[in-house]
Amino acid sequence: MTPTPDFLDGNAAAGDLESLFGTDMTMASGQCHGCGRQMMLAETHAYLGGPGTVLRCPGCDGVLLRMVRSAHDMWLDASGLDHLRLPVSA
Amino acid sequence: MARATVPRRLGERLRWRTARLTRREDESSLARTLVLDVPGWPGHEAGQHVDVRLTAEDGYSTQRSYSVASAPDGETVELTVQRTDDGEVSPYLTDELTVGDLVELRGPVGGWFVWRPEQKEPVFLLAGGSGLVPLMAMIRMRRAVGSRTPFRLIYSARSPETRLFTSELRRGDPGLDTTYVYTRSAPPQWPRPAGRIDASVVSGGGWPPDFEPTCYVCGSTAFVETAAGLLVALGHHPGRVRTERFG
Numbered sequence: 001m002t003p004t005p006d007f008l009d010g011n012a013a014a015g016d017l018e019s020l021f022g023t024d025m026t027m028a029s030g031q032c033h034g035c036g037r038q039m040m041l042a043e044t045h046a047y048l049g050g051p052g053t054v055l056r057c058p059g060c061d062g063v064l065l066r067m068v069r070s071a072h073d074m075w076l077d078a079s080g081l082d083h084l085r086l087p088v089s090a
Numbered sequence: 091m092a093r094a095t096v097p098r099r100l101g102e103r104l105r106w107r108t109a110r111l112t113r114r115e116d117e118s119s120l121a122r123t124l125v126l127d128v129p130g131w132p133g134h135e136a137g138q139h140v141d142v143r144l145t146a147e148d149g150y151s152t153q154r155s156y157s158v159a160s161a162p163d164g165e166t167v168e169l170t171v172q173r174t175d176d177g178e179v180s181p182y183l184t185d186e187l188t189v190g191d192l193v194e195l196r197g198p199v200g201g202w203f204v205w206r207p208e209q210k211e212p213v214f215l216l217a218g219g220s221g222l223v224p225l226m227a228m229i230r231m232r233r234a235v236g237s238r239t240p241f242r243l244i245y246s247a248r249s250p251e252t253r254l255f256t257s258e259l260r261r262g263d264p265g266l267d268t269t270y271v272y273t274r275s276a277p278p279q280w281p282r283p284a285g286r287i288d289a290s291v292v293s294g295g296g297w298p299p300d301f302e303p304t305c306y307v308c309g310s311t312a313f314v315e316t317a318a319g320l321l322v323a324l325g326h327h328p329g330r331v332r333t334e335r336f337g
Contacts, residue, residue, distance in 0.1 A: 007311065008335045012155050014199035015141040018104045026202040042202035042332075 010044035031082040034062035109195040119251045121172040122184045131165040136231035137204040137224045140197030154179045157224035161234040172220035203334045207235045214296045215243040216317045218309020244295045246271040269295030292320045299325035308334040
């Protein structure tokens, strides 16, 4: 029997992402540094159970983005993404 | 009457708001609907969710995401919460929170797992358990704006007792077809024995890929993996399959 994966969708991290970036990030697209896959952040695999939020690539499982909130700071490591593309309103 | 379009938060930063519980309703043996009054609520789209934050007297704080169940209606937001026995937040929300109590709420968030009334293509909804909640918001939004976009819903529940929104779905909407699947116990004389959804259910209760429906799949991670896999195997384009996994 296959174990149930323990991730949610990037959508589940929408509140934390929006509070950091100031805009809805589920509609942002990005490119995985590891495998080159293009995807919406809503389509990433989100791991929320740890001390921070981790988004992984649905293609190669590489870590795309890490967000950790400490008492005074928010740490963001997006080195797993070659770029992020955000829709802007006209 | 619900509005056809929802004003977006324009330039307003996402922030925590205080919401007051105004009504509680039993939805199934496991789930309750919480009707919240949220002053300043900017409106939402069908399929969006909110973060709910609870803070204990000692300062310990925890938050969870819940899909909004209701169509947009002023400053009222309905959440339908299913209790998980080992859960930290859901038993509090379903059992402890009483009318007049306050919770912190942030949202709406998420613009991807959303159905908008201007979409004209057929819609195929696949719900597992409480994954029905955001899809119900889409059904209610469709009704509120008088949309004639054809919807088909496949709803997989453990047993008839755990189904959500039973009477509302039984009453039905013109142009909405619902197929039930029971995974543990089916009613007597039910045509299909209890079991998980499979290709025959998905092709029988849904739209053919040629119709190019937008498919919304919501449920546990295991349900979403199965259902989305079946859709793609049946020929639905992965770009038209939108998923939301629940923890």
